[in-house]
Amino acid sequence: MPLDPSIRTVLERTKGFMPDAEGDALAAAARLAWERCPGAPIVEVGSYCGRSTLWLGSVAVECEGTVVTVDHHRGSAETQPGWEHHDPDVVDDRVGLMDTLPFLRTTLHDAGLEDHVIAVVGRSATVAAIWSTPAAMVFIDGGHGEEPAIADREGWVRHIAPGGLLAIHDVFPDPADGGRPPYECIYLPVLASGEFTEVSATGSLRVLQRH
Ligand code: SAH
Numbered sequence: 001m002p003l004d005p006s007i008r009t010v011l012e013r014t015k016g017f018m019p020d021a022e023g024d025a026l027a028a029a030a031r032l033a034w035e036r037c038p039g040a041p042i043v044e045v046g047s048y049c050g051r052s053t054l055w056l057g058s059v060a061v062e063c064e065g066t067v068v069t070v071d072h073h074r075g076s077a078e079t080q081p082g083w084e085h086h087d088p089d090v091v092d093d094r095v096g097l098m099d100t101l102p103f104l105r106t107t108l109h110d111a112g113l114e115d116h117v118i119a120v121v122g123r124s125a126t127v128a129a130i131w132s133t134p135a136a137m138v139f140i141d142g143g144h145g146e147e148p149a150i151a152d153r154e155g156w157v158r159h160i161a162p163g164g165l166l167a168i169h170d171v172f173p174d175p176a177d178g179g180r181p182p183y184e185c186i187y188l189p190v191l192a193s194g195e196f197t198e199v200s201a202t203g204s205l206r207v208l209q210r211h
């Protein structure tokens with residue numbers, strides 16, 4: 001991916017959120033999704049500062065597609081103060097809560113993606129409940145606890161168009177590698193539904209296709 005020097009800071013600080021190889025696999029999935037379902041949007045759940053959005057957005061430019069990225073921007077349980085992935089620079093001191101929206105806006109602006117990426121600020125389940133457009137792909141990378149993972153599966157998988165894709169991040173079949181909810185509460189039940197087949201696995205990124 002060609003990187004504008006101005007967005008390097010964001011990319012550096014959020015490197016741990018999406019390794020390059022997984023980002024490239026995500027971009028390949030987006031390309032496939034738009035081949036199968038041209039004109040339908042791609043939905044990303046969990047924008048954070050926009051690192052993974054860069055890969056989706058670069059394919060959106062190429063395919064003239066639209067990405068909708070959803071996040072309440074208050075952080076997940078695992079990015080709150082005191083947790084391993086916490087970054088004190090993303091706390092809004094006035095309200096004492098995380099606020100990653102300004103970082104996402106900077107990323108999208110500096111990468112020239114504002115015409116291709118729509119940022120939706122809100123709880124994933126709330127947005128999913130009023131959503132009605134079939135999606136070319138849904139990429140789930142939001143809250144990684146059991147409750148948000150189940151809510152994301154129940155809220156978003158039904159919006160994937162026939163032939164469309166479901167990408168899931170942080171899927172760790174081996175508990176030694178990381179938390180289990182994306183694997184146990186999204187990946188396994190979706191495969192068990194018989195409606196999806198796996199098309200790729202790169203690091204912790206899994207891509208499934210709806211029949
Ligand atoms: N996809 C990003 C990383 C996302 S981190 C990247 O690779 O760069 C997870 C994000 O999910 C956090 O920004 C957090 O605020 C958001 N999130 C967690 N639970 C959520 C929920 N229930 N609704 C909306 N956003 C949520």
Ligand code: MG
Binds near residue numbers: 017141169170
């Ligand atoms: Mg992730």
